[in-house]
Amino acid sequence: MNRCLSGGGYTTLSDTLGTPLGFLECASVRFPRDAKELVDGVPFEERRERFCGHYVESNGNGMYAFRMAFVTDGKMINKEIFHRAKLLLADPVVVERIREMQDVAAQATQASITALMQDWVDIANADPNELCAHMRVNCRHCWGIDGAYQWVNMAEYMMAMREAAKHPDAAVPDISGGFGYTLYNDPNPGCAHPSCFGQGQAHVHIADTTKLVGSARKLYAGVKQKANGEIEILMHSQEKARENIARCLGAFKDAVQLPGDDARRKPVAAVPTLEQAQQTYLQVIQGGKP
Ligand SMILES: [Zn+2]
Numbered sequence: 001m002n003r004c005l006s007g008g009g010y011t012t013l014s015d016t017l018g019t020p021l022g023f024l025e026c027a028s029v030r031f032p033r034d035a036k037e038l039v040d041g042v043p044f045e046e047r048r049e050r051f052c053g054h055y056v057e058s059n060g061n062g063m064y065a066f067r068m069a070f071v072t073d074g075k076m077i078n079k080e081i082f083h084r085a086k087l088l089l090a091d092p093v094v095v096e097r098i099r100e101m102q103d104v105a106a107q108a109t110q111a112s113i114t115a116l117m118q119d120w121v122d123i124a125n126a127d128p129n130e131l132c133a134h135m136r137v138n139c140r141h142c143w144g145i146d147g148a149y150q151w152v153n154m155a156e157y158m159m160a161m162r163e164a165a166k167h168p169d170a171a172v173p174d175i176s177g178g179f180g181y182t183l184y185n186d187p188n189p190g191c192a193h194p195s196c197f198g199q200g201q202a203h204v205h206i207a208d209t210t211k212l213v214g215s216a217r218k219l220y221a222g223v224k225q226k227a228n229g230e231i232e233i234l235m236h237s238q239e240k241a242r243e244n245i246a247r248c249l250g251a252f253k254d255a256v257q258l259p260g261d262d263a264r265r266k267p268v269a270a271v272p273t274l275e276q277a278q279q280t281y282l283q284v285i286q287g288g289k290p
Helices: 044-057 062-069 078-089 092-125 154-165 214-219 238-248 274-285
Strands: 132-137 201-206 220-225 231-235
Touching (some): 062 078
16 A cells, blocks of 8 residues: 555655555545546546546646546645645556547647648638629620610519509500520620610629538628618638738748847748647637747
């Protein structure tokens, strides 16, 4: 049995090295040999697993991890928590498990970095016209027969007829331009109608944002309807995305000239290693500057 003195005594770390967790019977917590044994109603192996997880999550804060995994009554003093955490961290099972968790965390970080970097690239290269675009489209006379008003179809023409019938003085709608008008046709350069002269008419197209895919979907940041009914399409900043990419690639570093540097020495635009790029990237996404 390891020594574990009460009343302010210590079990030194060297006492426990090489000794798997034995019965360390102390005031409020004991570490059993049997991983299945309950500690405050929870199997020891489960609390040990929690300890490892909190240790990795807190980037190596053993006392925090111990508090989260083992302390249930809030009465344990810091010195005791420190001591218990040290004991756990000397356990080869814990050491191995923490190493495994750190490897998984590193891989997950790498994956998230790659994914987020891809998002920035996609946002930077997205075409805003896929979300909303100002277009010049054909007018009603561009493609009408002999330049006359072109109707969409007979239903539209009949509707116009019914409307005209309500006003005795209204002229009968001209059907000579024919049917087949489609909003998105190009203007006819030869259109002679005074409102067009081949320039078409302005039209703002807003995409169905529920059907956006790829980079356009990543560029889309939502929609806002104003009090007057106008709709505004929100987009993520492409400028910011480009800046983040450039910062990750170290593009801004060569512009930094420290006091005392030899003015004649040309700044070197060093190509960052993958690790340096990742480090810079993490700083950027955490709001810091590289
Ligand atoms: Zn026209």
